[in-house]
Amino acid sequence: MRAVSKRRFAAPHWLLRCRLSHTAAASRNEPKSPPSSFSSSSSSSLIEEFTGCCYRRELRAAMRAMDAMERRGVWADSITYSELIKCCLARGAVEDGRRVHRHVFSNGYQTKTFLINVLINMYVKFGLLEEAQKLFDEMPERNFVSWTTMIAAYTNAKLNERALEFLVLMLRDGARPNMFTYSSVLRACDRLWNLRQLHCGIFKAGLESDVFVRSALIDVYSKLGELQNARGVLNEMVTGDLVVWNSIIGGFAQNNDGCEALNLFKNMKRAGFHADQSTLTSVLRACTGLALLELGRQVHVHVLKFDQDLILNNALLDMYCKCGSFEDANIVFTRMVEKDVISWSTMIAGLAQNGFSQEALRLFETMKVSGPKPNNVTILGVLFACSHAGLVEEGWYYFQLMKQLYGIDPEREHYGCIIDLLGRAGKLDEAVRLIHEMECEPDAVTWRTLLGACRVHRNVDLAVYAAKQIQKLDPEDAGTYILLSNIYASSQRWANVAEVRRTMRLRGVKKEPGCSWIEVDTQIHAFVMGDSSHPQIEEINKHLSELIQRLMEVGYVPDTNFVLQDLEGEQREDSLRYHSEKLAIVFGMMRLPKEKIIRVRKNIRICGDCHVFAKLVAKMEERKIVIRDPIRYHHFQNEACSCGDYW
DNA sequence: CTAGGGTTAG
Numbered sequence: 001m002r003a004v005s006k007r008r009f010a011a012p013h014w015l016l017r018c019r020l021s022h023t024a025a026a027s028r029n030e031p032k033s034p035p036s037s038f039s040s041s042s043s044s045s046l047i048e049e050f051t052g053c054c055y056r057r058e059l060r061a062a063m064r065a066m067d068a069m070e071r072r073g074v075w076a077d078s079i080t081y082s083e084l085i086k087c088c089l090a091r092g093a094v095e096d097g098r099r100v101h102r103h104v105f106s107n108g109y110q111t112k113t114f115l116i117n118v119l120i121n122m123y124v125k126f127g128l129l130e131e132a133q134k135l136f137d138e139m140p141e142r143n144f145v146s147w148t149t150m151i152a153a154y155t156n157a158k159l160n161e162r163a164l165e166f167l168v169l170m171l172r173d174g175a176r177p178n179m180f181t182y183s184s185v186l187r188a189c190d191r192l193w194n195l196r197q198l199h200c201g202i203f204k205a206g207l208e209s210d211v212f213v214r215s216a217l218i219d220v221y222s223k224l225g226e227l228q229n230a231r232g233v234l235n236e237m238v239t240g241d242l243v244v245w246n247s248i249i250g251g252f253a254q255n256n257d258g259c260e261a262l263n264l265f266k267n268m269k270r271a272g273f274h275a276d277q278s279t280l281t282s283v284l285r286a287c288t289g290l291a292l293l294e295l296g297r298q299v300h301v302h303v304l305k306f307d308q309d310l311i312l313n314n315a316l317l318d319m320y321c322k323c324g325s326f327e328d329a330n331i332v333f334t335r336m337v338e339k340d341v342i343s344w345s346t347m348i349a350g351l352a353q354n355g356f357s358q359e360a361l362r363l364f365e366t367m368k369v370s371g372p373k374p375n376n377v378t379i380l381g382v383l384f385a386c387s388h389a390g391l392v393e394e395g396w397y398y399f400q401l402m403k404q405l406y407g408i409d410p411e412r413e414h415y416g417c418i419i420d421l422l423g424r425a426g427k428l429d430e431a432v433r434l435i436h437e438m439e440c441e442p443d444a445v446t447w448r449t450l451l452g453a454c455r456v457h458r459n460v461d462l463a464v465y466a467a468k469q470i471q472k473l474d475p476e477d478a479g480t481y482i483l484l485s486n487i488y489a490s491s492q493r494w495a496n497v498a499e500v501r502r503t504m505r506l507r508g509v510k511k512e513p514g515c516s517w518i519e520v521d522t523q524i525h526a527f528v529m530g531d532s533s534h535p536q537i538e539e540i541n542k543h544l545s546e547l548i549q550r551l552m553e554v555g556y557v558p559d560t561n562f563v564l565q566d567l568e569g570e571q572r573e574d575s576l577r578y579h580s581e582k583l584a585i586v587f588g589m590m591r592l593p594k595e596k597i598i599r600v601r602k603n604i605r606i607c608g609d610c611h612v613f614a615k616l617v618a619k620m621e622e623r624k625i626v627i628r629d630p631i632r633y634h635h636f637q638n639e640a641c642s643c644g645d646y647w
Numbered sequence: 648c649t650a651g652g653g654t655t656a657g
Contacts, residue, residue: 281653
């Protein structure tokens with residue numbers, strides 16, 4: 001063998017150079033006594049041929065040569081075998097890999113850590129964790145690479161406990177984790193407590209400046225919702241790379257802090273980095289969350305550079321759907337060469353949420369014929385479309401279909417759609433029965449759906465029952481108190497309204513201030529009720545007063561039932577007057593040309609009075625208005641709303 | 648021989 005490793009072989013020069021640096025170390029543990037037939041010249045030419053095939057990545061020829069060597073009882077050096085294994089890996093040749101494994105082990109390499117690591121890695125990459133684990137268990141000497149490979153394997157398989165357990169075992173074994181180990185094992189952290197421990201370990205080992213470790217830290221802190229910690233890791237950065245930036249931008253985008261994500265994106269550009277697919281996906285997600293259609297359009301231009309990136313295109317689709325520009329979504333969808341279940345689901349849900357139920361169902365039918373297999377999210381969009389259009393029978397049909405045809409068990413959200421469907425149709429008793437019959441426990445959202453139906457159909461008793469259920473599950477939720485109070489108010493039960501308010505005060509539940517925002521000239525203008533900080537607030541109020549005056553002349557009566565405060569007469573109307581969405585709509589009318597759609601985004605559900613207001617404004621001023629609340633979209637046109645007055 | 652970032656619903 002010693003002779004073999006000194007042999008000349010048919011490798012290209014650049015390979016020869018990197019090979020030589022390994023040779024000395026590799027030959028130390030090579031099998032000791034070569035078989036007697038070794039020295040014959042035909043054997044050495046066999047090995048030479050084998051080596052050449054391995055480096056030229058000729059898998060079939062290499063395997064034939066390996067068989068011939070085995071018949072002669074000769075073998076090559078471990079570096080060459082590692083090249084062969086890489087070749088198997090690249091070709092996805094599992095069985096060939098196993099044969100190399102057997103060949104290598106029957107020739108005395110079963111103690112060679114380096115080669116076993118390569119084999120373990122091969123099994124891991126083939127997804128054969130058990131075989132990898134067996135090799136790992138049986139190897140006589142494990143080094144930090146062996147441990148890291150296994151930890152990464154378990155992290156990728158989402159076996160988090162196992163990965164963390166292996167880190168502990170690794171430390172106990174005396175192997176020191178390096179940056180490879182940490183960047184892998186960090187992703188297995190699903191508890192803040194673990195993460196903090198690892199972060200300490202990283203500091204002690206002086207590995208915090210490694211970009212891989214840093215991006216993993218930022219990512220995991222973000223995924224646990226610890227954005228300030230994530231930012232802390234970023235702030236300590238002296239040298240970073242694009243992935244680190246992508247981690248932090250993605251972190252804020254995924255935690256619904258689009259503003260901060262966009263700020264960081266600016267900082268990234270200022271630091272001289274160019275956005276790639278991952279960056280743009282997060283930026284689009286930020287635009288989606290903030291309903292920034294114009295900015296989203298600008299991003300679209302950059303997306304074209306990465307034509308046909310599936311994930312990026314999906315994010316673009318979602319942005320156009322959620323920002324209410326369906327024409328653009330359709331254009332993107334049509335042009336996409338590759339469409340997956342997410343692309344279809346995004347479009348179906350987007351159509352449904354925007355009030356185009358029939359179109360959503362049509363698209364689903366097309367998908368059944370020529371698209372990928374629908375998943376639970378797809379069905380959710382379909383059911384949403386049905387409930388939105390009041391298609392009770394169709395909804396039930398698809399609900400049954402999901403179990404029978406696609407083997408998808410209905411989850412809470414699917415039941416929620418059906419409850420919504422029944423509730424909208426006024427079948428409140430059936431909705432309650434379904435809640436009691438469903439396989440999963442109803443949660444606060446389930447009951448809230450019922451509560452919403454009670455409001456529309458003015459069923460106070462059932463509303464109180466539903467609200468009590470919600471308060472058991474989510475006592476902090478201000479929306480429930482408001483909704484309940486509104487329901488009492490709409491049947492003039494003022495004593496109950498006061499009681500709800502008292503309970504709120506007692507439990508320290510604060511109403512989230514209503515906030516609406518609108519994009520004008522790529523600037524975001526935010527309005528909060530009772531807040532007069534907007535520079536043009538006086539002008540806006542003046543316009544609003546005039547508008548309300550004109551609306552009242554054609555029959556608009558402010559619906560004061562939606563005022564929570566115990567105010568009287570005109571004061572009640574005043575407090576309604578300043579609801580943030582009214583301010584935003586008026587501002588949009590002032591600043592946007594008539595043909596532009598006024599797009600307003602709201603942080604809480606729209607109130608009944610503002611809904612009537614928007615419908616009348618749309619009619620009288622001949623404008624299209626879109627208000628997006630956290631759950632639904634309201635497209636106002638010609639005194640009608642796409643939600644059909646149900647929300 | 649071992650490592651980090653992105654998409655649908657809720």
